[in-house]
Amino acid sequence: MFILSCAIFQAFPVSSSNNYGGLFPELYQISCPQANEIVMSVLEEAISKDPRMAASLLRLHFHDCFVQSGGPYWEVPLGRRDSKTANFNKANVNIPAPNSTIQNLINLFNKQGLNEQDLVALSGGHTIGMARCVSFKQRLYNQKGDNLPDVTLEKTYYNGLKSICPTSGGDNNISPLDVASPIRFDNTYFKLLLWGKGLLNSDEVLLTGNVKKTKELVKSYAENEAIFFRHFAKSMVKMGNINPLTELKGEIRNSCRRIN
Structure with missing residues (x-):
């Protein structure tokens, strides 16, 4: 299904100058008027089969932007293309680790032109999805090398996590x-962060990391869902x-696993 839509989109590149660096919501309006419907139908089917897919797609978008370059609604600027290369080292350097400190998070986001509000708002994407034990185990048993919990x-919550993560x-x-x-x-x-139930260290430090701005935003979003959205x-x-990457600088892969 995606292969068909990708082939259609790739056949008709469109140029435009705008505030989105070459991306704009109406990119495929002429070449493929059904583009949005095609994508949404595939997404709805995939998420209905596996609700975790929604979180996986959010994470995929986050990783793509940082490395190679029922909720809120927004108009998506279209035209961002796949890279013709992959960079394992950049992925390890630019993507925040689950045990990141608040300053490390702020620095990595600033490097991408994102501020503290972006950091806290985008961290809210963790309202869906799962994490592996290896990502939070150090909080349960060895936070400071003393075999004690965070x-x-x-x-x-801690006792429940211990039953999942021995x-x-x-x-x-x-x-x-x-x-x-x-x-x-x-x-x-x-709300869970305020109650001491943030799973990852990089979640909880938004509140406990002694940065006034991030702490205030956590409280604001906990109180007002509309502002968070x-x-x-x-x-x-x-x-x-x-x-x-736009036009000939990238490509739309026929298979997500390999370059065309």
Whole structure:
């Protein structure tokens, strides 16, 4: 299904100068008026079969923008193409690790032209999806090399995580990033941070990392879902315009696994 739509889109490149670095929502309006319907129908089918797919797609978009360059709604500027190369080293350097400190997160986002509001809003994408035990194990048993848990973890939540993630083995066991509503896009993620139930260190430090701006945003989004949705949509568009490859600078792959 995607192969058909990609072939149609690639056959009719369109040039445009705008504020989106070559991307704009109406890119395929002439060459493929059904583009949005095709994509949405495929996404709806995939997500209905596996709700985790929504989180995977958010993560894919995040990784693409940072490396090679029922919730909120936003108009997506179209035309961002696939890279003809892959860079494992850039992925390891530019993508924030799950044990990142707040300053490390801020620095990595700033490097991509994103600010603290973008950091907290986009972190809210963790309201859906799962994480492997290996991503949060250090918070349970060895936060400071003393074999003790992270003191910011709420006790009941901590005990539940220990049953999922034992001291040895089980690295591929998974836990929801948002334990309360793991398949619903809402602002519960931020409420959980206030209750000491952020799964990753990079989640909890938004509140406990002693940065006034991020702490205030966590509280604001926890109190007002509409503000979170509005900021998330704005930051998604902003992130999507990080060094986009357009026209002949990239390609639309017929198979996501390999270059054409």
